Amino acid sequence: MVSVSATGLAHRFGSSAYLFDGLDLEVRAGEVVALVGPSGSGKSTLLSILAGWVTPTRGQVVHHGIARTGWVFQNPHGSPRRSALDHVVLPLLAHGRTRRAAEPEAHEIMARFDVEGVADRPFRALSGGEAQRLMLARAVATAPDLLLVDEPTAQLDLATSATVNRVLAQVGRNATAVVVATHDPATREACTRVIDLADHMPAMGVTGPEA
Numbered sequence: 001m002v003s004v005s006a007t008g009l010a011h012r013f014g015s016s017a018y019l020f021d022g023l024d025l026e027v028r029a030g031e032v033v034a035l036v037g038p039s040g041s042g043k044s045t046l047l048s049i050l051a052g053w054v055t056p057t058r059g060q061v062v063h064h065g066i067a068r069t070g071w072v073f074q075n076p077h078g079s080p081r082r083s084a085l086d087h088v089v090l091p092l093l094a095h096g097r098t099r100r101a102a103e104p105e106a107h108e109i110m111a112r113f114d115v116e117g118v119a120d121r122p123f124r125a126l127s128g129g130e131a132q133r134l135m136l137a138r139a140v141a142t143a144p145d146l147l148l149v150d151e152p153t154a155q156l157d158l159a160t161s162a163t164v165n166r167v168l169a170q171v172g173r174n175a176t177a178v179v180v181a182t183h184d185p186a187t188r189e190a191c192t193r194v195i196d197l198a199d200h201m202p203a204m205g206v207t208g209p210e211a
């Protein structure tokens with residue numbers, strides 16, 4: 001079973017206060033977990049810890065059967081001159097598809113995120129919301145076992161947010177474990193489960209070595 005699990009996680013940067021403490025979690029393929037909590041509570045940091053990019057101050061993260069981790073950041077990054085379509089085709093080519101097979105598949109994935117209409121535009125000409133949805137489409141094209149998404153609807157209007165939330169919920173039905181850091185109540189609603197960092201915040205002002 002593909003999953004990421006963490007036990008006894010606590011993290012702080014340097015000698016600052018702990019962001020969270022005593023956090024245990026397990027996210028399995030097929031789940032879409034919303035990571036919520038006040039601004040600055042450590043949602044993005046926890047995503048980095050789950051990805052293995054940041055070592056937690058305490059505790060352990062174990063990946064079970066995760067060969068590929070996909071990330072969609074708060075600020076979309078693409079190749080300015082490449083077409084939107086290329087951004088989704090390239091990961092499919094990397095997985096061994098021919099260009100002939102990859103293009104229709106890329107169009108189908110882009111249609112799910114409602115960005116098929118901008119397929120031929122260079123990345124630099126996309127709006128912030130289009131670029132964000134393209135990054136989600138690209139992440140889906142990489143067929144990750146674990147997909148980490150940071151604030152996917154922050155730049156989107158209500159209608160496009162609804163599209164993104166619907167597709168994220170579908171992604172989790174495949175063989176992917178999805179964790180989404182969000183402030184958006186509609187995204188939270190679309191997820192199968194919620195982890196609230198507010199429930200794992202240590203007492204205010206505790207900064208000692210074993211706080």
Ligand SMILES: Nc1ncnc2c1ncn2[C@@H]1O[C@H](COP(=O)(O)OP(=O)(O)OP(=O)(O)O)[C@@H](O)[C@H]1O
Binds near residue numbers: 038039042
């Ligand atoms: N590399 C770092 N070094 C020092 N402090 C950091 C570092 N990264 C994050 N922080 C601090 O840790 C805290 C948690 O940041 P993080 O981005 O994880 O919160 P968040 O819950 O995702 O916030 P938001 O909802 O505003 O995006 C913040 O106070 C941030 O300034």
